[in-house]
Amino acid sequence: MSIRIAIVEDGHQIRKNLITRFSFFDDIEVVFDAPNGIECLESLKHIRKEELPDILLMDIEMPGLNGIETTAKVKKDYPGIDIMMQTVFEDRDNLFRSIQAGASGYLLKDDPIEKYVDALRDMKDGGAPVSPAMAQKLLDHMRHQAGEHKSGEEDFDLTSRELDILQCVVDDLTEAQIADQLYISPHTVRTHIKNVYKKLHVHSRASVVRVALTKGLIS
């Protein structure tokens, strides 16, 4: 069963080139092509359901509705259609925005047509083909995030009661409310809070909340 794709790309010549080059592959069928997001959405609207493409090959840089906005709209109305982004620039921000919008593949425009075809086949099989250059950025980003979490994993050695108090402080309860909730005297709450302050090296509720959240001390 062949792979039905549509090409969304503002460069007229590039579009024609892609169509021509895809024509040499029996399992790739170009259902339609569009010069921008608006026309793409129009084409999708006026096509019969069983004729819908499997994959949109989407340019990021387009006048009017750009590739990311178009991706978001398409994914909303046609969640079954996969989006393969293509771009000339290895732009970090666009990469993340595309992923968030729902794209699942990422190619560079100077990739050879065989890479395109391989990627389309992989995508049809449920994979998410990402060009190595883009994957590099993805991994960097994830390593960074993982690192942040890990670096913040200091041990402040709070007792379980102090963690109760901490949670209440983050929930913005007054000392009296905390006392009610934990069935202890407000004086005791005061004492616990003071001890928490000492252990976290802070001097205010605002700082407690910040430390608790950024260091992951509470859920």
Add this chain to the structure above:
Amino acid sequence: MSIRIAIVEDGHQIRKNLITRFSFFDDIEVVFDAPNGIECLESLKHIRKEELPDILLMDIEMPGLNGIETTAKVKKDYPGIDIMMQTVFEDRDNLFRSIQAGASGYLLKDDPIEKYVDALRDMKDGGAPVSPAMAQKLLDHMRHQAGEHKSGEEDFDLTSRELDILQCVVDDLTEAQIADQLYISPHTVRTHIKNVYKKLHVHSRASVVRVALTKGLIS
């Protein structure tokens, strides 16, 4: 210039097979092979610096020191060596642990040798070749994270001045300190803070900090 690799893989037959199959590619040179992480580290230690491999092709599942632990150790002592993980299972956890340990490529063992070679070449060029199936998991994970952030992306419509104030409050400055820092009267600070409270629907500094951090209003 050829790509110097080492194969770390506990299956003796698989190792020999890989070596044989790589031998048909002129630009791939297998520097050494090891059946586990320990021996891999030993080989690296006793090799001359200029003979070090560019890339380690690392199995995840190995007795003793597994691929992830080995990756972490190798990356620590030889940050210049890239790690290409290979696994039979598309395991989410292992994928993330590998990334964190410093691996930059991810192949499935049933990928054809040409994919291996392509991936090695991509990696040598600075890319991070990730098999589409693994990339799928990566993207899902990132979308999930992005989604979490996004779900909290309500628009509180703070003015830029109010954002200044917000930042100061999160930084735990008193009203007087904020006034000093922004060159305005403490009374004005008070007014801004009150307006921020109204817009964020909170009644205390602790809540401001929590909302600002959890809703991503500040860096």
Add this chain to the structure above:
DNA sequence: GTTCATATACCCTGTTCAGGGTATTTGAGC
């Protein structure tokens, strides 16, 4: 040229907090 949002400034009042103490009870570990 009036309207509207924003930023600015000030007043008053009552509440809450932060930091400095001290002291008792309780349960686990030695």
Add this chain to the structure above:
DNA sequence: GCTCAAATACCCTGAACAGGGTATATGAAC
């Protein structure tokens, strides 16, 4: 039975905050 950490409880004081006002200057929008 002693010790020690943890949890509990209380006192005092001054500083900071929250919420309720009002008011003016400014620049953009209509």
